[in-house]
Amino acid sequence: MNTPTSTPDPAAVIASARGLVKTYGRGDTAVHALAGIDVDFERGQLTATMGPSxxxxxxxxxxxxxxxxxxxxxVMVDGETVSSMSERALTKLRRDRLGFVFQAFNLVPTLTALENILLPLDIARRSVDKDHLDAVVRAVGLQDRLSHKPAELSGGQQQRVACARALVTRPAVVFADEPTGNLDSTSARDVLGFLRRSVDELGQSVVMVTHDPTAASYADRVLFLADGRIVDELRAPTPETVLERLGALTRRVEADADETRADETRADETRADETGADVAGAAASVQVR
Ligand SMILES: Nc1ncnc2c1ncn2[C@@H]1O[C@H](COP(=O)(O)OP(=O)(O)OP(=O)(O)O)[C@@H](O)[C@H]1O
Incomplete structure (x- = not known):
């Protein structure tokens, strides 16, 4: 069963999913990665998604x-039905309306920090809004690093370039997949502080996947997934409350797995008993004859 997540005012929703199912493979080897998810992501908020591997x-x-x-x-994003779009429309949507931050930074090594930040605008042939660019560069604290290539920057600085690149187009939503997964705790704090400020000061909507309770505590709301379903949510999280919920979730997942194993063992035993009874019955009937 899915835990119903709280439903915000429709005007406050920037992205949503209804009955979302994703199955990889077929038949016996099929993996049900998403088993029917209903969720709303709120505009101007930072939402974190957590759950076991x-x-x-x-x-x-x-x-x-x-x-x-x-x-x-x-799947709806900013009023568009993403799930039924053509590949071409999807490419345009990702380029014009969405921002991405990945664990591996994904910067172009031959371009400077500034050129990397401006890349999405170049690709979309859009002009630069100088004030917005300045605000983003100031917010990530990269004013004196703009002419450096990625190899001349620390991991944290590279991820801040990636964040600035994600924000420079004023996207409807920034999707960040483990944005602090490769960073030390100081750099992680910088990047998370920046994502938080992009929400508070620039009105950005951010959806972030993380394994780290401290990272999740920067969010307005944390969604907890297990076995392809949303099973819990937490508003105004702290590292302690996130850890508590994760602990409860892990115990629940382990208890479910134990129960499934016990069911399978019982089913095996029943099958063995029935087979034994069949064999005994057959032997008895042979003796009678
Ligand atoms: N391309 C794929 N082909 C087959 N199975 C896949 C594929 N991508 C994901 N899966 C499976 O779908 C399930 C969900 O994977 P997903 O990567 O979304 O989990 P996750 O919660 O992000 O995990 P992690 O925290 O380890 O990154 C897993 O069982 C995974 O093995």
Whole structure:
């Protein structure tokens, strides 16, 4: 069963999914990465998604961002039905309306920090809004690093360039997949502080996948996934409350797995008993004859 997440005012929703299913493969080897998700992501908020490895966090983000096609269900982003768009329309949507931050930074090594930041505008042949560019560069604290190439920047600085690149187009939503996964705790704090300020000061909407309770505590709301379903949510999180909920979730997932194993063992035993009874019955009937 999905835990119903709180439903905000429709005008406050920037992205949503209804009945979202994603199955990889077929038949006996099929993996149900998303098992029917209903969720609303709020405009001007930072939403974090957490859950055990393999629970479907990245798949949910990829389906929301038009990087992966759902098997069933509907995805809406900023009033557009992403789930039924052509490849061409999806490419345009990702380029013009969405921003991405990945764990691996994904900067172009031959371009300077500034050229990397401006790349999405170049590709879309859009002009630069100088004031917005200045605000973004100031917010990430990269004023004196703009002429450096990625190899001349620390991991944290590279991720701040990636954040600035994601924000420079004023996207409807920034999707961040483990944005602090490769960073030390000081750099992680810088990047998270920046994502938080982009929400508070620039009105940005951000959806972030993370394994880290401290990172999740920067969010307005944390969604917890298990086995392709949203099973819990937490508003105004702190590292402690996130850890508590994760602990409860892990215990629940382990208890479910124990129960499934016990069911399977019982089923095996029943089958063995029935087989034994059949064999005994057959032997008895042979003796009678
Ligand atoms: N391209 C794919 N082909 C087959 N199975 C896949 C594919 N992508 C993901 N899966 C499976 O779907 C399930 C959900 O994967 P997903 O990457 O969304 O989980 P996650 O919660 O992001 O995990 P992690 O925290 O380890 O990154 C897993 O069982 C995974 O093995």
């Amino acid at each position: 393999g629970s479907g966090k990245s798949t949910l983000m990829h389906c929301m961002a038009g990087l992966d096609r759902p098997t069933a269900g509907t």
